[in-house]
Amino acid sequence: MNPVRFGLCGMGGYAKIIGKLLIRMAGSDPQNVRFVSVAEPDASRFTAESALLSSHGVAIHASLDEMLKASESDPGRCGLDVVWLPVPIHLHRRFTEQVLSAGMAVMCEKPPAGTIQDLLAMQQASRDACKPLLFGFQDMYDPMTLRLKRLILSGAIGAVQRASVWAAWPRDAKYFGRNDWAGALRRGGEWIMDSPAMNALAHPINLLLYLMGGLETQSAEPITVESELYRANAIENFDTVIARASLTTGASILIALTHACRQTLGSFATLHGSEGRIDIDEKRVLVRRGDGTVLLDEQRQDKYADMVHAVVNTVRGQPAPAAVADASTAAAHLRLVHGMSLASVVHEFQNTRLNIVTSSDGYPLRVIEDIESVMKACAEQHKLAHELSSVPWSQRPGMVNVQNLQRFDGPLTTVKA
Numbered sequence: 001m002n003p004v005r006f007g008l009c010g011m012g013g014y015a016k017i018i019g020k021l022l023i024r025m026a027g028s029d030p031q032n033v034r035f036v037s038v039a040e041p042d043a044s045r046f047t048a049e050s051a052l053l054s055s056h057g058v059a060i061h062a063s064l065d066e067m068l069k070a071s072e073s074d075p076g077r078c079g080l081d082v083v084w085l086p087v088p089i090h091l092h093r094r095f096t097e098q099v100l101s102a103g104m105a106v107m108c109e110k111p112p113a114g115t116i117q118d119l120l121a122m123q124q125a126s127r128d129a130c131k132p133l134l135f136g137f138q139d140m141y142d143p144m145t146l147r148l149k150r151l152i153l154s155g156a157i158g159a160v161q162r163a164s165v166w167a168a169w170p171r172d173a174k175y176f177g178r179n180d181w182a183g184a185l186r187r188g189g190e191w192i193m194d195s196p197a198m199n200a201l202a203h204p205i206n207l208l209l210y211l212m213g214g215l216e217t218q219s220a221e222p223i224t225v226e227s228e229l230y231r232a233n234a235i236e237n238f239d240t241v242i243a244r245a246s247l248t249t250g251a252s253i254l255i256a257l258t259h260a261c262r263q264t265l266g267s268f269a270t271l272h273g274s275e276g277r278i279d280i281d282e283k284r285v286l287v288r289r290g291d292g293t294v295l296l297d298e299q300r301q302d303k304y305a306d307m308v309h310a311v312v313n314t315v316r317g318q319p320a321p322a323a324v325a326d327a328s329t330a331a332a333h334l335r336l337v338h339g340m341s342l343a344s345v346v347h348e349f350q351n352t353r354l355n356i357v358t359s360s361d362g363y364p365l366r367v368i369e370d371i372e373s374v375m376k377a378c379a380e381q382h383k384l385a386h387e388l389s390s391v392p393w394s395q396r397p398g399m400v401n402v403q404n405l406q407r408f409d410g411p412l413t414t415v416k417a
Helices: 014-028 047-055 064-073 089-101 116-129 143-153 202-211 303-315 327-343 371-381
Strands: 004-009 033-039 059-061 082-085 105-108 133-135 160-168 222-231 240-247 252-258 265-273 276-280 284-289 294-299 346-348 355-358 364-367 398-401 414-416
Touching (some): 014 047, 059 064, 082 089, 089 105, 105 303, 116 327, 133 303, 133 327, 143 202, 143 294, 202 252, 202 265, 222 327, 240 327, 252 371, 265 371
Parallel strands (some): 082 105, 105 133, 160 252
Antiparallel strands (some): 222 240, 222 398, 240 252, 265 276, 276 284, 284 294, 355 364
């Protein structure tokens, strides 16, 4: 069987990590993975990356158009089976549709798109082209995820009742200034809605929604969403969120995430059943019954290699060795995040309510004092910050119904906190 031939868009940012991953996988598993080409319009900025790619026989093209044309005109040498798209959010739909129409599968980075209508259009393009469309939610491709799903469906922890995820990941001025879309609502006329829930901390939200779905291939869809949204940084969208959603399965999920913090903590995800619980952090999975009996206690493995293996199997039309992140499962996450922005305005912190410190990289870091303990308390008590007695800056949440949401036309406005 011939190896699956990969193309990649970009050399910088996350594309640099994917490029090294594909080089590693092509070297360790050449019967299944071949890294053919990269599209980068500004390759002169990436001299070290260009040299590394060239040393491994990877062709460098000036654009996606050029890479796709080379694949079509010289399939023996430049032919591609799948293109990986770690590109800015506003390019996800356009590039996905372009690759699919050229007859290739797509691995698009998360979030899948800026809006649910873009995701649905991408899903339809995949059906029309009869080519797979996957998304880069790494946790989904960990074989452990499918094991957990089957364990839950078997009734090992009883009926799923609720779940929570909390995380505190500091992000300084360098992070928000790294490109022209970090923390932005739109770019190039397209909604992107960049936020911790949409981007850096999207993975555990998507994972929990999948684990709570009623069937092996389904995620639990949100019905109502309550949210408190806050902004400490000079960005357009929120950098801190506490939200709670009711789900189609009858359970609920509590989400508490912030970038305006001193400490790097989490993500910590917990799923409660009537007869047990599951705890997931970045290194470990622990499944226990209510009486303390441990059903599973394992370290998490190399999700990135598993992700490539799943792409290879999917492109070949073979069963993947793990769950996959496709449009149907990714839609639940996108609807929930849309609900956050439709339910409440973003409350902007004034400087008098913030501490501005220096990050480990030497850049200004805006901190909401004691925010880490607030995030943890919200998750553990399954409450919004407004429902706690110890958060004087909290604002009353709004609520919205997003069940079967087909279109997102922008968020509510911003007010001063």
